[in-house]
Amino acid sequence: MEAPAPDDLSESWQVIHGYSISIRPLRRADLDIESAFVQGLSQQTRHNRLLGGAINISRTYIEQLTTIDYSRDMALAAVVMSENSEVLIGVARYVMEAGTGSGPAPCEFAIVLADAWQGRGIGRHMMAKLIAVARSRGVPSLYGEILSTNQGMLELVKKLGFRLQRHPQDATVMRATLDLG
Numbered sequence: 001m002e003a004p005a006p007d008d009l010s011e012s013w014q015v016i017h018g019y020s021i022s023i024r025p026l027r028r029a030d031l032d033i034e035s036a037f038v039q040g041l042s043q044q045t046r047h048n049r050l051l052g053g054a055i056n057i058s059r060t061y062i063e064q065l066t067t068i069d070y071s072r073d074m075a076l077a078a079v080v081m082s083e084n085s086e087v088l089i090g091v092a093r094y095v096m097e098a099g100t101g102s103g104p105a106p107c108e109f110a111i112v113l114a115d116a117w118q119g120r121g122i123g124r125h126m127m128a129k130l131i132a133v134a135r136s137r138g139v140p141s142l143y144g145e146i147l148s149t150n151q152g153m154l155e156l157v158k159k160l161g162f163r164l165q166r167h168p169q170d171a172t173v174m175r176a177t178l179d180l181g
């Protein structure tokens with residue numbers, strides 16, 4: 001049985017270009033807005049998110065993205081209201097390493113913003129919130145793989161205090177790690 005989405009992580013954050021941005025846990029009911037979000041990402045953004053250039057976006061895949069076990073994992077959604085409907089503009093998540101003992105284990109993070117919303121401080125805010133949530137839940141460290149060509153994300157994680165190392169098996173990828181202890 002999966003733990004439900006925690007309500008206490010919701011916040012109305014900031015107004016950008018007249019849109020009020022809310023950040024809240026991603027829910028299973030977000031299937032349609034997650035689908036529209038992923039389908040709308042440019043090739044470049046998908047490539048940087050390591051989703052592959054021409055990923056086949058099946059219903060099963062979208063279901064996987066919106067089914068979160070909140071007792072271990074976390075997925076924060078940034079949404080705006082447009083014509084009385086929510087539009088998903090970003091997701092920051094972490095997933096706990098499998099096969100670990102009973103306590104919290106290191107978690108792998110991932111983040112992606114819709115192209116039109118990149119470069120406006122939302123990624124930094126979401127990563128900071130993701131880190132704070134991980135810390136409050138006793139997660140010992142966050143890590144993620146970033147393409148060596150992804151200057152924006154490399155800069156962002158450096159500013160957030162992550163250390164960067166070359167990936168041991170893949171020269172095109174850097175590994176970013178943040179100890180939270």
Ligand SMILES: CC(C)(COP(=O)(O)OP(=O)(O)OC[C@H]1O[C@@H](n2cnc3c(N)ncnc32)[C@H](O)[C@@H]1OP(=O)(O)O)[C@@H](O)C(=O)NCCC(=O)NCCS
Binds near residue numbers: 048120122145146151
């Ligand atoms: C990478 C990403 C998450 C950053 O989020 P964002 O909202 O665009 O970034 P922000 O506006 O919060 O920028 C925060 C910092 O990141 C750095 N940064 C972001 N975009 C940058 C770019 N294109 N070039 C250089 N630095 C950049 C800057 O240091 C910036 O700090 P500043 O505002 O003081 O200049 C977002 O651009 C994105 O979704 N990219 C595509 C998917 C991706 O790369 N995901 C990461 C996979 S590991």
